[in-house]
Amino acid sequence: MIKKILIANRGEIACRIMRTAKEMNIATVAVYSDADAKALHTQMADEAIHIGPSPAIESYLVGEKIIAAAKKTGADAIHPGYGFLSENATFADAVIDAGLIWIGPKSSSIQAMGLKDAAKTLMEKAGIPCTPGYLGEDQSLKRLEKEAKIIGYPVLIKAVAGGGGKGMRKVDNASNFANALKSCQREAASSFGDDRVLLEKWITAPRHIEVQIFGDKHGNIVHLFERDCTLQRRHQKVIEEAPAFGMNQETRARICETAILAAQAVDYEGAGTIEFIADASGELNPDSIWFMEMNTRLQVEHPVTEAITGIDLVEWQIRIASGEPIPVKQEDISINGWAMEARLYSENPTNGFLPSIGKINLLNMPYGVRVDTGIQDGAEITPFYDPMVAKLIVHEENRKLAMHSLAEACENVSTYPVINNAGFLCNLLNHKAFEAGSYTTGFIDSNLEALTAKPPLKVDKLKAISLLLSDEDKAGPWNGLFGFRNGSQADLSMRISVDGETHTISVDPYCDDCPYWEQVSDGLLCIDQGWPYLVSLPRGKAKSGAGDLSDGQITSPMPGKILSLSVALGDEVTKGQPLITLEAMKMEHSMTAPFDGKVISVNVEADQNVMQGMILLEIVSHQDEEV
Incomplete structure (x- = not known):
């Protein structure tokens, strides 16, 4: 039986593997990048080894560093979890060649099934029914467009070496095919180092x-x-x-x-x-x-x-x-x-x-x-x-x-x-x-x-949470009046802010329909039907955070690269219209207009790297223009 396992992964799957290993009295070794130095999986493991900078390509995807960590700690096996190197046949062979046990399938199986086109060809030979599609080596736009037409729209473009939804797009008609293909190829190259794709018939239901x-x-x-x-x-x-x-x-x-x-x-x-x-x-x-x-x-x-x-x-x-x-x-x-x-x-x-x-x-x-x-x-x-x-x-x-x-x-x-x-x-x-x-x-x-519709916080819950806020504000005008009755309920009201919007609420001191809440630095965080509501006493106009579109400033929610701009200075836009495509976390994120209006500033250009919180462009509503 294996005595010590190095988990070549991070996050919840690393912790999950460690739980079972501990139950089996097997020692565990964690690996971590700069960003994960204080992560939970490093604390759960019996030992933890630093393997490099934060980007996965310099740490969790470097097989040599992981194998070296296993040898240094005396681990006799490596569990890859999922993602990262879990389906990398070369890494599996390297683990075995280093005299370690690979907790996974044989490299030949990984290789046979790792590329979607080769896997489907193999399954067809085994008599297993596969969806109609194109698995050919000719990856030219002309050939792929031709094959898509033969298959019949809608079609699904899939990265040959893909997984996790990356490098995958449904295409409904020929006019959208070229752009969808380019997007798939970019994501596939970024995530898997392989931009090849296959085509499949889209099953309508x-x-x-x-x-x-x-x-x-x-x-x-x-x-x-x-x-x-x-x-x-x-x-x-x-x-x-x-x-x-x-x-x-x-x-x-x-x-x-x-x-x-x-x-x-x-x-x-x-x-x-x-x-x-x-x-x-x-x-x-x-x-x-x-x-x-x-x-x-x-x-x-x-x-x-x-x-x-x-x-x-x-x-x-x-x-x-x-x-x-x-x-x-x-x-x-x-x-x-x-x-x-x-x-x-x-x-x-x-x-x-x-x-x-x-x-x-x-x-x-x-x-x-x-x-x-x-x-x-x-x-x-x-x-x-x-x-x-x-x-x-x-x-x-x-x-x-x-x-x-x-x-x-x-x-x-x-x-x-x-x-x-x-x-x-x-x-x-x-x-x-x-x-x-x-x-x-x-x-x-x-x-x-x-x-994705976030419902407004119900009036009864607003009344209850207002009472909590007023109790916090000991200098407020309502504390001495709560519970007072003289033939009828006192007519009490107060102004509160919910997610930056101000409301005037009639306060019921006997309201018991209070939502789950937590005290946070900015007020009370209320949870209702899974949705968060930040409730506080009004203190002026709330500031918008990174990625918040409420004021027309389109900001970058994280570090990334601008792939494309769909609008220019002075353009009229409608709510929901695509404005910018940002590449971050190896995925493409489309940022859209929060309301109808006009583009009044553009601060970036295609291929530019941006930092979190940077204002990319600004939109003004027609109503504000009139004012």
Whole structure:
């Protein structure tokens, strides 16, 4: 059995692996960059080794530094987690060549399935149905446009070496193809060092269903049933659940058997996921599900499979890498109940989901549910890595209970001053179409306005929170009057500020509908249905933070590079119109107009590097122009 594991990763997955390792009495080693010197995963590990500057390309993606750290600390195995080097066949070979144990599949399997075009070709030879598309080597615009026309629009452009939604775009018609292709190629080159793409037919009512598989060194392969990862934004998963809604026994048997065949085709060892796309225009059936790709690693959403099967997947990974056989037979694995997972990110849903970076001075997570996180009070969300705060996982008897439990968990999240997406998650989990199971991978994009709408704080809650504010203000005029009655309730009112807007509220000293709140430096942070509201006594005009568009100043939410400008000085713009495309965190972020108006200043140009908080351009509303 392995004695000491170096985790070649960071954040929540590093902490997750350490928990299982400690339960197995296996020592752990963390690696960290400059930005992660005080991160939670470095504190949880038995040892921690510095491996370089903050950018991943100079630290977490440098295999030589990681292997050197393993040798220095006497680790006998390396677990890559997911992302970074987890699906890098060259790194896997280097680990083994260094005399260390690689906790992952064989490099030949990684290589066979790592490139989407080669993987689909291999699956087709194995008789596994794949979505129609183009996998050719000719990457010229002319050839790709021709193939897209043959396939028929809409088509999906996908980075050959991609993952996590990077380098992926749906294209509805020929006129948008060239621009979408360029954007995909830029993201693919930045994220994976490979700008090649493939084309797939876009299934008009797609659902994303995947099967967890495991193989060992003794030729055994089993599946742990399916997960549904249909709810996505920009091809990144948001809510995952197991089992899949509407899955009948015949279809489950077929998709799981197909997953086993796919794993056998590459002589698979360790944890892997076979991803399928299903046509959800009708009921799920065995003939409307096609192979999409294989992920040769542990998935972000693995906890929902752990919940319904009662199996610790990380423990299985460690035991299989140590040479042990899979502990159970296929017939011993069964589905118990329903599990759901929500990905909690430090991002602003009301501002195009732009990452919210900075130090977290307040962090509250819900009780009674599984919380996988690599963040603690005082941690900092930096622009160098994915802005995930935590994964919230629930396990209940049935889907309805799981959905309600997860929504309640999201309602009890608070972070400050960084913004999170809990309110958006609550809106999604409470949506009737989600409860009914009538959704596809395009559901979030199609309902984005409703799902990102932050409701006003209800009057009863405003009254209750006003009472709290007045109690704080001991010099205020109301303290001596609360509770006073002379035949009727006293007519008391006060002015409060909610997210920078001033309201006059009638205060009810007996109002008990108080929202969850926390005292913060700027007032009271109130959480209602997952959405944050900063409530305070008015102190003049509130200042806009980085990325805040309320005053017409379009500021950079993080360090990055301007890819393109869509407007010029003096241009008329309409609310929601794209203004600037910013590249940051290896993703492209579109910044749009907050209202109808006119561009009065442009302070940047294409290819310019910008810092967080920099004013990129300014818009004035027509109403302000008249004034």
